[in-house]
Amino acid sequence: MSAPALSTRGLDKRFGSLVVARDIEFSLPQGARYALIGPNGAGKTTLINLMTGMLRPDAGHILLGDDEITRLAPDQRVRRGLVRTFQINTLFPHLNPLEAVTLAVCERQGIARTWWRPITSYGAAVDEAYAILGSLMLSADCYRPTRELPYGRQRLLEIALALATRPKVLLLDEPAAGVPRDESRELFEVIAGLPGDITVLFIEHDMNFVFRFASRIIVMVGGGILLEGTPHEVAADPRVREVYLGARHG
Amino acid sequence: MRKTLIGLAALAAAALAAPAANAQGTIKIGVILPYSGQFADTGIQLDNGIKLYMKEHGDMVAGKKIEIIRKDVGGIAPDVAKRLAQELIVRDKVDILAGFALTPNALAAGDVSAEAKKFMVVMNAATSIITTKSPYMARTSLTTPQLNETFGAWAATKGGVKKLYTMVSDFGPGHDAEQAFQRGFKDAGGEIVGSVRFPVANPDFSAFVQRAKDLNPEGIYVWIPGGAQPAAIQKALAERGMDSSKIKIFGQGELTIEDALKSTGDTAVGTITVFHYDPNHDSALNRAFVKGMNEMANRNPDIFSVGGYDGMHLIYEALKKTNGNADGEALITAAKGMKWESPRGPVAIDPETRDIIQTVYIRRVEKVDGNLVNVEFDKVENVKDPVKARMKTN
Amino acid sequence: MSIVGAVTEPHAYLRSQTRWRPVELAFWLATLLPYVLFPDYLVLASAIAITALFALSLDLILGYAGIVSLGHAAFFGLGAYTAGLAAKHGWGEPISGLALGGLVAGIVGYGASLIVARFRHLALIMITLGMGLLLEQAANSASWLTGGADGLQGVKMWPIFDVFRFDLYGKTAYGYSLGVLFIVFLVARRLINSPFGLSLRGIRENALRMPALGAPSRAHIRKIYTIAAVIAGFAGALLAQTTETVSLEAFGFQRSADVLVILILGGTGRLYGGLVGAIIFMVARDQFSGNTPQFWYFWIGILLVAVVMFLPNGVLGGLARLGALLRGRAP
């Protein structure tokens, strides 16, 4: 039995008296498709921030495969294959998609340190970036500055940037946030079509997508994990109903 | 980009059209001064001296018309001063370089004077070595040791103190003054019980005054540049109970310049300073000088003005002697040994060092008709720069 | 720009981005004009070339990596004093003095980068400012070495290649400064078109995203900061050598602030911004202060306000936008 792709043990994080993560333990098997759900303020994005190193946990451990990564810097984690996207577009407004994705490819290949040779002499990196853009249907837009792209395209570029790092584990923070419904489906089709060896965890509010695209679901409430199970189990659990209905009432 | 280029070309073309070649009967003087920035007032008061002299004596000398070209060096910037000096000679074809309020700028321009063999008159900058930079250079202001070594000896003998604390600004001129004063004071049997140097940009003096007070000296010697600091340190002395009613305060004249006395109040009374010029100097020539300056610029002249005024006098008289020949060699030969009566008293250009020889005045702040003024009560005549005198004997 | 379209092949596109444009060639040819047209202005032209080099150095960290520095004169001063001290103590050979100036500035720059790379925003600006001022004070205190406030005395340069003497007209000075500027520009141009240059633009555009792409942003920043320090050191060394003067104000806040204004005036992140800014600022200053030595900075102030109002993002940024607007309107 191989080690899980990503796992955590006893993860705690608080800001003053506010507990944002409490004893978080879960593990993602290789190639899994997990959804992370929970009401607003449940600590979903915080958890992603903890796992990717944007926040330091107060206690607990994070393992990528067999390796402890709790103390690694964010960029070191990415180089080991733990990659995220952002809920709010976090892109390079004045670069175009070709430049942005080429940048990510160059960083992965370690050629981004080179300053005495022009980028044009790294044809393979450019080709790879162009291919990734093509696979996400972005080739037509790849010379337009990012800030001029339609919103839905920018969401795709978020994923393209992540893919350019060749992730082992991909954490998608509401990949379809703010995207109209029909475009969202397109986006999730892209996610579903990701190579099978990439382990995916995504945050999503729309239960239709969650049930369709996730093999298992983690439910978070108030900084802790409420339960983890198959879509079927989660749908049937009365506590989940309570959380969502309660949250709606509050 | 193309537009930029066209614009630049236009600018440059406009610049080209500016100075025509030297007209036969014109002698051009390039004046380099800080007209802007922290030292702007120095530059402007010096320039007022130049203007007043030309207003009184006309712009024709030995049949030639005098034309002044002014350049702003903006502060301590030797690279700019040197560039401006080069440009004045290359572009504007000046015959004489003048002005120079600040030592580093004068030193840098000295190279240009030496290379281009142009007569150069330093009208303020006071570090001793400046005139060694070019054989065509003369100075009409002062040297720091000239005043302070003399004053140190005076303080130990006639000043009635044997234990002094010294406080100076922590940069070249302050170091020079500290060294010169302490040398004069110790050679005459005094003892320096302590000393401190404060940062050049120092808005608050209370800590340094307290340090001096802790040692309980008989007196304090202060060297400080002009500007806002004289008033600030006088006030700090008063606040810490160290004003001249309780302890003897000595300093170079900047400490009690007119502007400072206007805001210090009576606590400055009794402060003893050394200087080579004060608008209250009692002579007919000076009264006319002060009157002329007030008519022209609506303010009293100061040491900078008298430096500029005497500098112009030196240029005019040298040109008269050379009969309008503006060659550097001719002018400096004419300038050497020249003697005249300045608003500050009798002065001369030392033929050996091309530095000024003048009377050094000891003054005390007193209240006269309700105003605080520096009253001269002792003097040392015909003082040369002691540093260069020593260089020669060694 | 005309080839933008779905069918363009990415390699061709990237090559088109890095190709020399005619206007660039025209610009560099025009830099030789002073020899022919304005031989009386070579001294000024040399000072402009040096300032342009200094601004280019700042552009690399500000325009390409988004690091605002108010203490960049620290490296300028180090280069100036190193070259000056070498010449004072008997080694007046310019080229090696220049290299030495860059080297010393680069070493200190690398040390400073270890701190600088950790900060952003106001803290970064103020830390760079503080380091610059500390260095200035240190140079003032070490007057046995630096000559203190009087400046370094006794700097005497040998002729370049043992042939070209530094002359009163600035012929050698301008040729030397321009040559160094051009060579450094070529290197800088190559740098920004490299993968590293792309990563720098990434840092400027979104510093938060870079680590999420696995980019060692701090290492990148350390590297470009060191390179920029070397170039600033070259600029300082050039000034020391061509004017044979060095003084404390080489480290001064004013110099740091001026070069920042010059770069913003020209336009950041465009490589030519610092060059154009230096030309405009210094020619304008020369002309204004020639006419009114006392109040020239009034007109400089008006010039700056006008540029912001009518040409936002600097002269080049404004012109680029104007150009795009005109092209947009054209059929």
Add this chain to the structure above:
Amino acid sequence: MGPVIGVLFDGFAYGMLLFLLSVGLSVTLGMMNFVNLAHCAFAMLGGYVTVTLINTYQWPFLATLPVAFLAAGAASVLFERVLYRRLYGASDLDQVLLTIGLAFVAVAVAAYVYGTVQQPVRVPAYLRGSVTVAGLTLGTYRLFLVTVALAVTLVLVLALEYTRFGAQVRAAVDNQRMARGLGINVGLVFAITFALGSGLAGLGGALAIEIVGLDPSFAFTYLIYVLIVVSVGGLGSIGGSFAAAALIGISDVAGKYYAPQLGAFLIYLVMIVLLMWRPVGLFGRR
């Protein structure tokens, strides 16, 4: 011990001067992210207003202070409405260029109108000299300065905590977008805050003459100190500016007293160390 406390008090008073000069910039920077490097030009304006009223119109010193405050505030509103507001969305660098340009113009105008000479101001006799309290010699003017600064701080803090306008300011500093969402006219709140901040700078400029003098270079000379206080204190924080100004003033004076050879270094060292420890400033949040 006595003299030491006196020296520290002097440092505190000096810090209070810095506080008055910088608090306005801190709040406006925190609220609108507008980099106003012409801030000290408004302080200079306050100084010149006081000088003119005293020397030309023989006003008593104290009576000129409110006028200095009002004049600087009014002038700043004019500039805010005509020039600054156009650049709220622009880059920081454009804001730097604009406000540096304005500071240049201000310096030139001051030099043209008043000349480059140091402006003499003689404060009334009851503010000169020193008083001895419990064996401590304290400068009268410094006591006055501290009193004014403490009063200003008290008024500011109370107004910010307990008035409707104060609540709006806090909301706008905290989160501009949300404040707009709540129906707060952020533009107006900012304009008023800007005027208040510049007015305080004007008051600081008037009070500063007695300690540091006044000439046209004032607009640039004190910019560095103001920026130090703002960055160390933390953007948008009155308490932060107060603490930073006091800390810088005291450590500056104490450093000069105990280690004068470090005199010029100390203020920068303190700043660098504090910023490395807390990059967002003592009381900053972002």
